[in-house]
Amino acid sequence: GLSKIRGVGGGLFRGGDLYDGISHLHVVIDPPRDGFFGVLRPEPVSLSPPSWVPTEISSYNAFGWDIETTFNNIGKIVSRFGGEGQFEKFIDRSFQRPFDWDIREVLISKVTGNYVSLHRNEEPAGWSSSARADGLEFEDSESIALILDTLKTKLHNKGCRWTTIAGQKVCQLPRPRKAKPGQRQVQPHLWQTGRWLIFSDSISFMEEIIRTNRGTGQRLLDDDDYALVVAEIDRQLDGDHPFLVSFRRDAEQLRFVYDTLKSKGMNREFWGGKNNKRLGNEMASLLSRQTLPNFDLLSRYFFVSGIYGADEPGGVHLGAITLRPF
Secondary structure (H helix, E strand, O other): OOEEEEEEEEEEEEOOOOEEEEEEEEEEEOOOOOHHHHHOOOOOOOOOOOOOOOOOHHHEEEEEEEEHHHHHHHHHHHHHHHOOOOOHHHHHHHHHHHOOOOOHHHHHOOOEEEEEEEEEEOOOOOOOOOEEEEEEEEEOHHHHHHHHHHHHHHHHHOOOOEEEEEEEEEEEEOOOOOOOOOOOOOEEEEEEEOOOOEEEOHHHHHHHHHHHOOOOOOOOHOHHHHHHHHHHHHHOOOOOOOOEEEEEHHHHHHHHHHHHOOOOOHHHHHHHOOOOOOHHHHHHHHHHHHHOOOOOOHHHOOOOOEEOOOEEEEEEEEEEEOOOOO
């Protein structure tokens, strides 16, 4: 089905009073969208983030997708290349037997197709410092309660249990192995907020989301920087409805890289390396001898950016904007 791509084109613009850069990419796809393109089923997503999303993040991503159609078309592709019935066997082995689930009934038919992903950086600085939270919206709250109860029952012997954090009842998932010194400990949890099933691998991030949902934390929905980016995305779309909306605090994302390069753990674990590579040792030595300037001196040159995607009758339109610091 890849032969249906009839053309790819775009443009890149730089400079101006408001923008630091704008880019567009158009992929022309011949109808009908079957075969490989049968799994690409974008649906419109709101430009407004859910009310539980806090403003203290480094990035926010929202997707809209027709999950049921995508799921069915994946089954067709797997059956075509893997053999008839292979997809059903995989579903039975992965979901039906372990959880007693009919995944089509319990999950696929119950989700709206709205999915959001959040990231923020936490101490200590390093490759593991990026904490995440993911939310999947359902048609009704009862479906989420059924999933959480099933996980508690089926995974109880593997470390899955109910607990209360910040006054919220949450499902604590089996914790990965203990983090090494100087690394962030991953602590995965699942919980329900209205019609959203939310996952996070950080307790502090989870607490911030819970506070925001209760109205005691600052919401991304009310953030001026987010409003500015979304207004420009809406203007670029010119009436089209996006299936992808992404907001990024460029300074915070660069700060993560900057602090990671300066961290002792980075020098020891990455540049030094277990194999005592010459280049790695030289880089570690260089960073230990040189004092990098305070990041606040650099952050003034970075602001916020956004990415969007829109489904069009003739294909897909992707775009990105980077705003100039005031």
